[in-house]
Amino acid sequence: MRHTDETIDFRLGSAQVAVPVLLGMALATGLLYLGLRWTADPMTAGELRTCAYAVGAGVIGVLILPRSRGARLTPECLVIFSPFAQRERRIPWADISSIDVRRSVGVRRVRISLVTGERLPLAAPMSFLDRHFEARVEELTAWWDTHGR
Template identity: 40%
Template structure:
C-alpha cells in the first residue's frame, strides 16, 4: 500500500501534532480482560491442586464481577499510549512524553509477538523503542498506519536517502 505523496499537511510548522495514533478502547481492554479471566482460571486450578477444592460460587462470582466491572470501566478510560507525528518529531506518548527527531531514527521494524504486530523504532544511539500504537490487535488498518508512519519517517529525514 502506498502512502500519501506528501505526508506533511500544508502549512504545518512542525510544532503541533498533525497526526496521532492511539490505542482503541478494545485494544486496551482485551489484554486486561484476558488477564483477569486467565488469573481467575489459574486461581481456581491452584486452589484445586493445593487444597483439593474448587472456588465457592461466592468466590467465583467475586472474580467474575471484577471482570465485568473492568470490561465496563477500562474501555471508558482515555488511552494515554500512542504516537504523535509532527514535521520534526515522532512523539511517543505513554507514562512520559518522549520526542525523537526524525533524523535520529535509523529504522522502523515490524515485530510480531504472540500474533500481534507492532512497530519498533530504531534510534541512532542503538535504542529500540516499541511503540504501543499502532498495533495490529483488533486493528484492521494497522498496515496502513505503519505505512503512514514509514512515509513520515522518510519525509522527516529529508527524503528516501536521508538527505
C-alpha cells in the first residue's frame, strides 16, 4: 500500500499472489505424478525434479512481475486497476452507494455498490494473508465518507 498526501494505493502483497500460485502448481504437479504413477510410463525422479523447478520458477516470476490489480483512492474518485482491462476504471465517490465486506471461501473482500445497481468486488484489500485488512477497509470507508457522501 502506497501513501501520498493525495492518494492511497491498495495492492495485493507478494505472499497474497505467490501462495495461491505455489499451491496450485504444487497440486498440479502432485496430480500429474499420481496420474503417471499408475500408467505404464511412471514419472522418474528427474522429471519430478523438473516439475518442481517449474513450480519454483513460476513463483519467482509471480514475485518479480508487477502486481497490476488493486485500487487507488483519490480525492475525486476510486480508481480500479485490472490486469486485463484496457485502462483503469474511475468511479466518482458520489456514484458509490455502499461499501461492504463479503466472505467467500474463507477470504473477506471489499465490494462496492454503485448508484446504478452495479456491484464491483475490489482485488485489494483482501483478508488473505493481510493483518491490516480491517484498517484498510476503515480507511477506504473513511475516504468515501469524506469525499463522497
